[in-house]
Structures are given as structure tokens and as C-alpha cells.
Amino acid sequence: MPTLGCPSHCRFCFRKGHKVQHLSQNEADVALDYIRNDDSIRDVIITGGEPLFLGDEELEFWVSSVRAIEHVQIIRITSRAPIYVPSRITQALVDMLAEHRPIYMIFSFVHPRELTPELEKGIRMMADAGIIMLQQGPLLRGINDDPEILRELYERLAAIQVLPYYAIWGISSPGTEHFMVDGQRASEIMAALENKTSGFCVPHLITIARGDKVRMMGWSPDKAAAHLKNRPRTGVSTPVSTSILHAAPHK
Ligand code: SF4
Numbered sequence: 292m293p294t295l296g297c298p299s300h301c302r303f304c305f306r307k308g309h310k311v312q313h314l315s316q317n318e319a320d321v322a323l324d325y326i327r328n329d330d331s332i333r334d335v336i337i338t339g340g341e342p343l344f345l346g347d348e349e350l351e352f353w354v355s356s357v358r359a360i361e362h363v364q365i366i367r368i369t370s371r372a373p374i375y376v377p378s379r380i381t382q383a384l385v386d387m388l389a390e391h392r393p394i395y396m397i398f399s400f401v402h403p404r405e406l407t408p409e410l411e412k413g414i415r416m417m418a419d420a421g422i423i424m425l426q427q428g429p430l431l432r433g434i435n436d437d438p439e440i441l442r443e444l445y446e447r448l449a450a451i452q453v454l455p456y457y458a459i460w461g462i463s464s465p466g467t468e469h470f471m472v473d474g475q476r477a478s479e480i481m482a483a484l485e486n487k488t489s490g491f492c493v494p495h496l497i498t499i500a501r502g503d504k505v506r507m508m509g510w511s512p513d514k515a516a517a518h519l520k521n522r523p524r525t526g527v528s529t530p531v532s533t534s535i536l537h538a539a540p541h542k
Pocket of ligand 1 (some may be wrong): 297298299301303304305338371372
């Protein structure tokens with residue numbers, strides 16, 4: 292998390308209240324050294340906050356520094372800002388990212404209305420440059436808890452080479468409880484998509500437990516209890532900036 296800064300103000304954001312921080316050069320060095328010194332790390336997610344809130348130069352620092360680490364195979368960048376500001380996807384940004392392929396760009400769409408012609412243009416530029424794109428977004432009651440809305444979203448995304456990856460259930464924070472979709476309903480929504488569209492247009496239903504993404508593989512009250520309350524933390528944290536690490540990732 293190079294920064295917890297984000298120019299967006301999503302009503303459902305569960306980061307509200309976290310102090311916005313930006314890693315200092317010293318903290319960045321510690322984080323990169325941590326990755327360099329552990330050759331079991333093969334997949335690195337550059338997230339935030341909003342990583343595209345960084346200027347191209349600073350983003351390239353992160354991408355090129357991670358790419359230079361031999362044992363890192365995959366770099367993911369998670370972002371939602373272009374949904375609000377499509378002009379953030381410039382040819383210069385795309386060219387820079389393409390130089391460090393393979394790059395997985397993970398978008399966080401919520402509703403098909405967010406897929407505007409301007410944004411489609413930017414996404415096509417990324418696709419043409421060989422950047423792999425995936426979708427992961429939350430299920431929100433009253434917004435997208437409807438198989439037809441999600442089917443439209445996922446099919447339109449797949450048509451422009453953004454493959455649905457995760458549908459995220461079960462995250463809430465104070466003031467966002469009304470967006471929480473019932474677990475049984477979330478499971479039914481995903482089941483309603485099965486065999487109604489291309490297989491790769493049906494994302495995995497997941498939740499986030501103590502910072503780890505957990506595939507639900509079919510919801511049940513017992514599983515929800517186990518995932519959300521009892522599951523021991525298994526993830527590995529870098530020793531940088533405790534307050535940043537304790538902010539749960541949204542993407
Ligand atoms: S959900 Fe993501 S894009 Fe939206 S305000 Fe929160 S950090 Fe920013």
C-alpha cells in the first residue's frame with residue numbers, strides 16, 4: 292500500500308476513518324527489502340488507497356522496483372479511480388505499465404452504469420498494450436444484488452477483456468451496514484448466473500477475513516461464522532507502518 296490516499300468518496304468504502312498515509316522513502320525501502328528477502332513471495336499487489344492516485348513517476352518506481360525482483364512473477368494493481376476519472380488512463384500510463392508486463396490491472400466495478408464510453412476507451416488501450424485486466428467488486432444491497440445487473444456488468448466487462456474474478460461479500464463498516472447483502476442471497480445470486488452466461492463471466496464469491504480473501508464456495512451460516520470470526524490469520528504482513536497494514540484492503 293504505497294498510499295492510503297484516494298480521490299474517490301465511495302459511499303460503501305470501508306476505509307472511512309483510516310488516517311490517510313503515504314509511505315516515506317524509508318518505509319518504501321523497508322517494504323521492498325522485505326519482498327526481496329523472501330523468495331517465497333511470487334505475487335505482489337500494489338494497492339491502497341488508490342495506486343493510480345500516484346503520479347506516473349511514483350507508480351513506475353513501485354512497478355519497476357517490484358519487477359526487478361527475480362522471484363516475483365505477478366504484479367497486480369488494484370484500482371477504482373478511472374471509474375470516476377477515465378482520463379487517468381493515458382497512453383503514457385499504459386506504455387509505462389506495458390514495459391513491466393505481465394501486469395494484472397484489477398478494477399472494482401459495482402454497476403454497469405459505471406462503464407462509460409470514455410472508460411471503455413482507456414480499457415481498450417490497456418488491452419491493446421497486453422495488460423491483463425480483472426474485475427473484483429463488492430455485492431451491495433439495493434445497488435447490484437440482482438443477477439441481471441451483475442450479468443450485464445460481467446458480460447460487458449468480458450467483452451472488453453476485463454474478466455470477472457471476485458464478487459466480494461460480507462464487508463461492512465460503521466455507516467455502511469445497509470449495503471450488506473444477506474449471505475444466502477449472495478449465494479443465490481451467484482448460482483443464478485451459473486449456466487446463464489459464459490463460464491468466465493461468473494466470478495468467485497469471496498469474503499475478506501482479517502485481511503485474507505477467502506473463497507466462500509457456497510454460503511452457509513456455519514461457513515460465514517467460521518470465515519468471519521474464527522479463522523486464524525494466515526497471511527504475511529510486511530513490517531511497514533502498522534497502521535497502514537491494519538487497514539483492510541478493499542480491492
Ligand atoms: S472504495 Fe476504493 S476507490 Fe472508493 S473511496 Fe474507498 S479506497 Fe477509494
